Amino acid sequence: xxxxxxxxxxxxxxxxxxxxxxxxxxxxxxxxxxxxxxxxxxxxxxxxxxxxxxxxxxxxxxxxxxxxxxxxxxxxxxxxxxxxxxxxxxxxxxxxxxxxxxxxxxxxxxxxxxxxxxxxxxxxxxxxxxxxxxxxxxxxxxxxxxxxxxxxxxxxxxxxxxxxxxxxxxxxxxxxxxxxxxxxxxxxxxxxxxxxxxxxxxxxxxxxxxxxxxxxxxxxxxxxxxxxxxxxxxxxxxxxxxxxxxx
Amino acid sequence: xxxxxxxxxxxxxxxxxxxxxxxxxxxxxxxxxxxxxxxxxxxxxxxxxxxxxxxxxxxxxxxxxxxxxxxxxxxxxxxxxxxxxxxxxxxxxxxxxxxxxxxxxxxxxxxxxxxxxxxxxxxxxxxxxxxxxxxxxxxxxxxxxxxxxxxxxxxxxxxxxxxxxxxxxxxxxxxxxxxxxxxxxxxxxxxxxxxxxxxxxxxxxxxxxxxxxxxxxxxxxxxxxxxxxxxxxxxxxxxxxxxxxxx
Numbered sequence: 418x419x420x421x422x423x424x425x426x427x428x429x430x431x432x433x434x435x436x437x438x439x440x441x442x443x444x445x446x447x448x449x450x451x452x453x454x455x456x457x458x459x460x461x462x463x464x465x466x467x468x469x470x471x472x473x474x475x476x477x478x479x480x481x482x483x484x485x486x487x488x489x490x491x492x493x494x495x496x497x498x499x500x501x502x503x504x505x506x507x508x509x510x511x512x513x514x515x516x517x518x519x520x521x522x523x524x525x526x527x528x529x530x531x532x533x534x535x536x537x538x539x540x541x542x543x544x545x546x547x548x549x550x551x552x553x554x555x556x557x558x559x560x561x562x563x564x565x566x567x568x569x570x571x572x573x574x575x576x577x578x579x580x581x582x583x584x585x586x587x588x589x590x591x592x593x594x595x596x597x598x599x600x601x602x603x604x605x606x607x608x609x610x611x612x613x614x615x616x617x618x619x620x621x622x623x624x625x626x627x628x629x630x631x632x633x634x635x636x637x638x639x640x641x642x643x644x645x646x647x648x649x650x651x652x653x654x655x656x657x658x659x660x661x662x663x664x
Numbered sequence: 665x666x667x668x669x670x671x672x673x674x675x676x677x678x679x680x681x682x683x684x685x686x687x688x689x690x691x692x693x694x695x696x697x698x699x700x701x702x703x704x705x706x707x708x709x710x711x712x713x714x715x716x717x718x719x720x721x722x723x724x725x726x727x728x729x730x731x732x733x734x735x736x737x738x739x740x741x742x743x744x745x746x747x748x749x750x751x752x753x754x755x756x757x758x759x760x761x762x763x764x765x766x767x768x769x770x771x772x773x774x775x776x777x778x779x780x781x782x783x784x785x786x787x788x789x790x791x792x793x794x795x796x797x798x799x800x801x802x803x804x805x806x807x808x809x810x811x812x813x814x815x816x817x818x819x820x821x822x823x824x825x826x827x828x829x830x831x832x833x834x835x836x837x838x839x840x841x842x843x844x845x846x847x848x849x850x851x852x853x854x855x856x857x858x859x860x861x862x863x864x865x866x867x868x869x870x871x872x873x874x875x876x877x878x879x880x881x882x883x884x885x886x887x888x889x890x891x892x893x894x895x896x897x898x899x900x901x902x903x904x905x906x907x908x909x910x911x
Contacts, residue, residue: 444723445693445694445723445725446692446694446695446799447692447695447799447822447827448694475800475802476691476692476800476830476833478692478826478830481829516829517829517832517833517836518833518836519801519834519836519837520801520802520833521801521802521806521837521840521841522802523771523803523806524802524803525770525771527771528770552799553722553798553799554722554766554767554768555722555767555770555771555803556771556803559768577884577887577888578728578888579698579728579887582725582763582764583723585764586764587766589764589766593766593768608881609856609879632856633856637856637857640824640825641825641858
């Protein structure tokens with residue numbers, strides 16, 4: 418693989434120096450990356466200045482999960498993030514006229530769009546930026562890893578074998594790119610998809626197992642309703658522990 | 665968007681004239697595209713000559729769902745598909761040394777890989793080829809739509825709002841590319857993810873609703889075990905009806 422130069426992407430100064438950059442990735446889609454990203458950012462933003470960047474250009478889901486339907490305003494030529502639940506939220510969904518219009522772009526356009534969005538946003542002073550990546554180990558994760566150089570990656574998997582294999586690919590991609598892996602979260606544990614795949618995989622790869630979240634109607638409903646489950650009534654002390662370990 | 669010429673990709677003669685090409689796509693990942701593709705191909709192959717092509721280059725899951733762990737053999741310079749449950753199966757997983765090695769490729773490489781794999785395979789005489797696409801509306805679906813020009817696309821969604829929106833993007837992408845949409849399948853229906861999102865969406869978009877499949881441990885287990893659920897003990901007459909409508 419061709420490694421890019423130090424600041425090939427012109428990202429110098431885009432995020433403040435103290436800002437910790439955490440990327441959430443998975444390999445396989447539909448295992449709860451966005452759920453984890455949204456709740457991680459929401460919970461951290463109680464004590465810290467947090468931004469949430471949805472790096473999925475063609476199928477961005479962060480806005481839906483947070484009940485955001487407004488589009489960006491622009492101030493002095495810069496995009497102003499949407500302020501929601503105390504976080505600064507930036508998703509490509511806030512640029513679309515109709516939420517079901519397809520964005521039929523090849524990879525290089527996706528990468529450019531990600532870089533442009535990062536550079537044209539008025540991020541302000543942040544403690545953390547959480548980056549929700551689309552599935553796979555292709556353009557978007559590669560661009561984020563090369564351009565943003567995250568301080569750490571969290572890998573989300575369901576307990577299913579197919580998801581675990583794809584999660585291991587994601588872990589190995591981060592390792593190849595020299596990005597530290599903070600650990601694996603097993604999501605959607607329970608009767609339907611089984612249990613334990615994420616933990617076994619973390620052991621095998623010698624990385625931390627951050628915890629297990631059960632497949633639960635409370636969580637899927639919170640996504641439908643646009644309110645992070647960590648801000649709801651349910652205790653979710655388990656997730657709080659996971660977030661504290663990450664932060 | 666730039667439309668490619670008639671046979672820009674050199675696909676002339678790669679598949680026999682009578683072969684019907686069906687692409688399975690979703691928008692959002694993890695909603696069961698591969699489960700549907702595998703079972704659609706398996707059930708059709710009882711009466712027809714069927715191939716299953718896994719067009720997910722970086723995270724291919726078809727082999728896992730079919731219990732395939734062998735790699736391709738080559739005959740007269742052509743890739744010989746893996747023969748499993750009466751189908752001809754071609755997945756990028758059959759080219760990998762280690763199943764958890766990441767394929768960190770940008771979009772144009774993914775597209776080239778898809779085209780090369782299609783052209784270098786000894787498909788033989790087929791009635792149907794089922795193409796399992798990766799999530800999103802980017803490189804792989806675009807390449808398949810331009811190069812293979814499917815006779816029809818099946819869109820899979822879970823009942824969740826986020827998945828339905830992404831499914832609508834997939835439907836609209838196919839329409840923009842002039843590819844007929846055969847219909848929507850709602851997968852993972854039930855208590856956890858809700859019910860009815862796919863049907864409502866099909867009505868709204870004026871396309872056929874092909875049916876609903878419940879979120880069920882029998883199905884997730886069949887994926888783990890590598891045996892399509894339509895070939896198992898359970899009745900699954902519902903899925904049989906769906907397949908008959910498609911065929």
